Structure formats: structure tokens, C-alpha cells
Amino acid sequence: MKVVMYKSFVVRIYPDEVQENFFTNQFGCCRFVFNTFLDAKKKAYTENMEYLSFYDCSAMLTELKKSKTWLKRVDSTGLIESLKNLENAFNRFFNQISKYPRHKNKYNPVQSYKTNNINNNIRIKDKFIRLPKVGWIRFRTHQKITGQIQSVTVKQKASGKYFISILCKNVIRHIFKSNNRSCGIDLGVSRFVTINTGKIIQFPQQNKIIQLNNKIRRLQRKLSKKEFSSKNYNKIKKKIAQTYEKIHNILDYHFYKIAQQLTEKYQVICMETLNIKGMLKNSRLSRSIQEKSWHMFTKNNRTKRAYEHGRTLIHIDQWYPSSKTCNNCQYYNDKLKLNNRTWTCPQCGNTHDRDINAAKNIQREGLKKI
Structure with missing residues (x-):
């Protein structure tokens, strides 16, 4: 019996020096966007009793890129995902699930960013995966990656190794034959x-x-x-x-x-x-x-x-x-x-x-x- 589901495949990647520098810049830009709009939300509420929504922040980010031109050198989808993470953090705070959002720190042992598959800009060929603005990166895995790629999260762990989590749709799971044990x-x-x-x-x-x-x-x-x-x-x-x-x-x-x-x-x-x-x-x-x-x-x-x-x-x-x-x-x-x-x-x-x-x-x- 086969059932369709979502599944993430975690694999290790081996970027070269140029790609590592890009990831470092991407992590830093995502942190900057998160921290900047966290301060903006706090200031808008304390001074004018206004709440900046995700769409307000997204419009402000477009204007911010005109003055901070280095934000254009990285993957824009990753910056939008940082705004979504900030919005989710506030929703969790308002629902009393977690504490008030805090600033992201570059000394955090794990750095990450997320990018989405748009117009097939993320694809796999043999033992290589293509990421937006990064190019082809070699990866290693023991399992076969199946289904339609929805998004990819790039992580750098405290050990210095790079991993990606590939979220796929329509993955076929193989169900064992049922028994009474x-x-x-x-x-x-x-x-x-x-x-x-x-x-x-x-x-x-x-x-x-x-x-x-x-x-x-x-x-x-x-x-x-x-x-x-x-x-x-x-x-x-x-x-x-x-x-x-x-x-x-x-x-x-x-x-x-x-x-x-x-x-x-x-x-x-x-x-x-x-x-x-x-x-x-x-x-x-x-x-x-x-x-x-x-x-x-x-x-x-x-x-x-x-x-x-x-x-x-x-x-x-x-x-x-x-x-x-x-x-x-x-x-x-x-x-x-x-x-x-x-x-x-x-x-x-x-x-x-x-x-x-x-x-x-x-x-x-x-x-x-x-």
C-alpha cells in the first residue's frame, strides 16, 4: 500500500570557498532583517500603538534595499522567510506559546536560512543540487530523494559542517503489511x-x-x-x-x-x-x-x-x-x-x-x- 505525504530529507553538502562566503553573507543578512524589523515593530507599537503586519514589513524591506544595496546580493526569498519567521514568533507570543521574540546572534552555534522552489530554481541532478544565487553544490546521502521539492533550509552547525533539509511533496511511503502483533x-x-x-x-x-x-x-x-x-x-x-x-x-x-x-x-x-x-x-x-x-x-x-x-x-x-x-x-x-x-x-x-x-x-x- 502506498500513501502520499510530505517528507524532509536531511543531507550534507560540500560547498567551495565562494559558496561558503555566500552562505555567511546570507545568514548575516537574514539576521539583520529579523533584528531590524523586530526593532521596527517594537518602536511602532510603543510610540504609535500600531502593529506592523508581515505585508507592511515586506513593503518596508523593498525600500530598505534601496539604501542597503548589499541586501540585493543575497537570495531575496531567504529575507522574506526571515520576515515570516518574525511574524510567526509574534503569533506564538500573542497565543502565549512562547516568550517575546529576541534578537538573533551571530554567535549562535547553528545558523540557517530557508529558500523556496520557484519556477524550478531548485533542482537535483545526480549528486548535485542547485540553489538560487549559489549554483550547483555537491551533496551526499544514502537515501533516494523523491517527490516534488517545495523548499530547502540550509544550516551550518557548530562543528562547521553544512547540511540542507529538502522538503518534498508527494513522497510515497511504503506501508508494511498489517498484522495482529x-x-x-x-x-x-x-x-x-x-x-x-x-x-x-x-x-x-x-x-x-x-x-x-x-x-x-x-x-x-x-x-x-x-x-x-x-x-x-x-x-x-x-x-x-x-x-x-x-x-x-x-x-x-x-x-x-x-x-x-x-x-x-x-x-x-x-x-x-x-x-x-x-x-x-x-x-x-x-x-x-x-x-x-x-x-x-x-x-x-x-x-x-x-x-x-x-x-x-x-x-x-x-x-x-x-x-x-x-x-x-x-x-x-x-x-x-x-x-x-x-x-x-x-x-x-x-x-x-x-x-x-x-x-x-x-x-x-x-x-x-x-
């Missing part, structure tokens, strides 16, 4: 993933992750002794960003494989909703919890795998006592402590492994929602 997943610290069948998946490359985290600590100690924004400061800061990126790539690869295995086998996947903020208040476990990247794992299951292949992902209530409830007779053991890895139900006499019992309860509770 379901599973419950319990996430933990000592055991990363426990499935109700008794299968345990340990945290990927634990020793490698520990080594990289120790390297980050050493580099951060060196960074604290350097003068801010000096050459040596920026060198160490870049090394820290590259090490973080290594950790992210390792986890993303292994989480992707785990999610692929689960979605191929099970039609319904039930997971617990974790109160991570509350759990981080435990000073003994906060670092271990943070390093497990539970949010990243659930995101791989939710957006990258379950939706793409037509599977159902269910999150149960975070306050459901999955570990303290007997999966056989539903007896609630309120005396169970965190260090009790096994316990015997006083009502039915069954002995439970804490994590497997929780996974079974999560499965049963999740299937109730269907």
Missing part, C-alpha cells in the same frame, strides 16, 4: 529497552559514549581557561561541537535500527510517557537519565518509523504505575522501591521481573486505547 516497551537506566516478550536491548556502544563524554569534560576544562572568542577558544569550542555530533550520530544510527526492527515486527507499539523533568531532580540518577536520550529514541519511533510505515504508536499516561502493578491479578504494590528489581505478588504469588512486568502492563494499558 503488539508490544509494550519499558525504558530504563540499567536496561535501556525491555519488551514484554522478555527481550532486553542494551544502550548502544556504552563504552564509546562514556569515552566521548569524558573527552567533552576535558575539553570544557580547557575552554574555561581560554580568553573568550580568541582563536584557541574557537578551536576548542569547535572540537566540543564535533564530539557532541559524534555522540548524536552514534545514537541516531542505533536508535534508527531499533525502531526499524520494532516497526517491521509489530503493528501496535505501546510506550510509557516519561516525566523526564521530574526524574532529573534525582541527583544520583540525573546524569544517567540525561545520557540515555529517551526523547531521541521515542522521536525515532514516532516520526521516522511508525508514521512512515503505517504503524500505531501509543503513549500511556506518565502516572500509570506500570512497575508496581501485577500483570496477572492487577494487585498494586505501593511498597515497591526503585532498587527492587524482582518482587513477588502477595495476592497471586507470581514472581515478577520489574522491567518485564512493567512492559506487559504498558502493552495491556496501551491496547485499551484502541
Whole structure:
């Protein structure tokens, strides 16, 4: 079965020196437009009680280009998208979703701009992609980019690498053949993933992750002794960003494989909703919890795998006592402590492994929602 959808493909690009300079100028111009019209909106409201709409700002931008001629050298679509981002930021502020918009900073570790596909000015040929006012850039990807290109977002990460996110329309997703199998997943610290069948998946490359985290600590100690924004400061800061990126790539690869295995086998996947903020208040476990990247794992299951292949992902209530409830007779053991890895139900006499019992309860509770 094939279903049409939108999908973004994130690929790495390799610009030459001229193209890198263009991206630096484009990022700077987008920041300038955002900050200038943020001040203009604030001034118009405080002095005249007027609100400048997106169309007012767009007309003012046209006039601004006459005096700031360097704004004409970059992609104009990217500047318009900055105005749209500013408008969305104010809408989120008015709807009490986020705080009042702040100025963009050139020291932000991630710089980006967005451009739209107009009259086929963005197209792909072999391993090259053409961007407006940039030309052809070589990119690398392991997946086939399909569908109609809608827009492209160019990003420069803290490590100095360039990536683009290509949003495509009419992408065909391949849905797995449906079955009646379901599973419950319990996430933990000592055991990363426990499935109700008794299968345990340990945290990927634990020793490698520990080594990289120790390297980050050493580099951060060196960074604290350097003068801010000096050459040596920026060198160490870049090394820290590259090490973080290594950790992210390792986890993303292994989480992707785990999610692929689960979605191929099970039609319904039930997971617990974790109160991570509350759990981080435990000073003994906060670092271990943070390093497990539970949010990243659930995101791989939710957006990258379950939706793409037509599977159902269910999150149960975070306050459901999955570990303290007997999966056989539903007896609630309120005396169970965190260090009790096994316990015997006083009502039915069954002995439970804490994590497997929780996974079974999560499965049963999740299937109730269907």
C-alpha cells in the first residue's frame, strides 16, 4: 500500500570557498532583517500603538534595499522567510506559546536560512543540487530523494559542517503489511529497552559514549581557561561541537535500527510517557537519565518509523504505575522501591521481573486505547 505525504530529507553538502562566503553573507543578512524589523515593530507599537503586519514589513524591506544595496546580493526569498519567521514568533507570543521574540546572534552555534522552489530554481541532478544565487553544490546521502521539492533550509552547525533539509511533496511511503502483533516497551537506566516478550536491548556502544563524554569534560576544562572568542577558544569550542555530533550520530544510527526492527515486527507499539523533568531532580540518577536520550529514541519511533510505515504508536499516561502493578491479578504494590528489581505478588504469588512486568502492563494499558 502506498500513501502520499510530505517528507524532509536531511543531507550534507560540500560547498567551495565562494559558496561558503555566500552562505555567511546570507545568514548575516537574514539576521539583520529579523533584528531590524523586530526593532521596527517594537518602536511602532510603543510610540504609535500600531502593529506592523508581515505585508507592511515586506513593503518596508523593498525600500530598505534601496539604501542597503548589499541586501540585493543575497537570495531575496531567504529575507522574506526571515520576515515570516518574525511574524510567526509574534503569533506564538500573542497565543502565549512562547516568550517575546529576541534578537538573533551571530554567535549562535547553528545558523540557517530557508529558500523556496520557484519556477524550478531548485533542482537535483545526480549528486548535485542547485540553489538560487549559489549554483550547483555537491551533496551526499544514502537515501533516494523523491517527490516534488517545495523548499530547502540550509544550516551550518557548530562543528562547521553544512547540511540542507529538502522538503518534498508527494513522497510515497511504503506501508508494511498489517498484522495482529503488539508490544509494550519499558525504558530504563540499567536496561535501556525491555519488551514484554522478555527481550532486553542494551544502550548502544556504552563504552564509546562514556569515552566521548569524558573527552567533552576535558575539553570544557580547557575552554574555561581560554580568553573568550580568541582563536584557541574557537578551536576548542569547535572540537566540543564535533564530539557532541559524534555522540548524536552514534545514537541516531542505533536508535534508527531499533525502531526499524520494532516497526517491521509489530503493528501496535505501546510506550510509557516519561516525566523526564521530574526524574532529573534525582541527583544520583540525573546524569544517567540525561545520557540515555529517551526523547531521541521515542522521536525515532514516532516520526521516522511508525508514521512512515503505517504503524500505531501509543503513549500511556506518565502516572500509570506500570512497575508496581501485577500483570496477572492487577494487585498494586505501593511498597515497591526503585532498587527492587524482582518482587513477588502477595495476592497471586507470581514472581515478577520489574522491567518485564512493567512492559506487559504498558502493552495491556496501551491496547485499551484502541
